[in-house]
Amino acid sequence: MSFFANHMLVALPGLQDQNFSRTVALICQHDGDGAMGVVVNRPSEFTFGDLVDQMGIALRDDTLRDQRVLAGGPVHPERGFVLHDGEGGWDSSLKIAEGLHVTTSRDVLEAMAAGDGPQHAAVALGCAGWGRGQLELELTQHSWLTVPADPSVIFDTPLDARWQAAAGRIGVDMMHVAGHSGRA
Template structure:
């Protein structure tokens, strides 16, 4: 098994400068599922135009928590942009959850948002609209083409760092300074 075919769930994909002209420019995505059939992830550093309060209101979920209402909702990727994805660290049995690994979970059911609105949700959570998806072998080809770095996921990076710091900080975890890289690649 080659290094590129190892499961990448619970890893971060860090966009290299070669993706500067794409919708993934300067993106960091948490890989939630990776197998022969393809890859699914959520971009964790690109804000959407919505706040969590606006999303909750559209779902008829009320909260008095002003801090929660003001939280930015992330633009998780171009696939299913109308669908909500919650990345969190709470192992409770939510209606629709996937264990990503390393104590991280992805939940797509309403119950987690209702719990958050009532102050009973996960201690740490990111809410995104949409996700990113790659067909079987597509991500492996993009990795071979030097479009992405892979970095083990890190809860501190996901839940503590400001959005604008995550791209460079994720790469720095493996010793890469993205500002010193060129926007092109090649093979010798």
């Protein structure tokens, strides 16, 4: 069985689910029981400053105050997920690939607020989840493209350009992809 951790899912134009239309999701974990990922191109209504204020964390690095927090998906929208480079030794981290991690513990947010966090980071509220076989089924239904993960898409590309940039990693121009598929 092929697993898709360390890949990005790029929603094809025909995917009508409002939670995932025109999204890019980084798959953080995928095994025989299902998959978990974080949508990396949909902004939430919150900024990093809003988030740390709500958590009672002092923001000493003002450069992050206006950084947009992502809407990471419809599952656990109250939980934070920090995608970042470097290991950092945070309490609850999962290595996705060399130089790409997801951390769910408060200590990474505290470090970021103090100016001691990872060099590159994206904060999301919520995640996306697929049950056993669900992601594989969606792939056979032509809902997603799979693309090797690229930290530059997550950390360096503007939000509104990530859908096209992720697909471009495998030479696909989403402006030329039909919103439907058929069988001959």
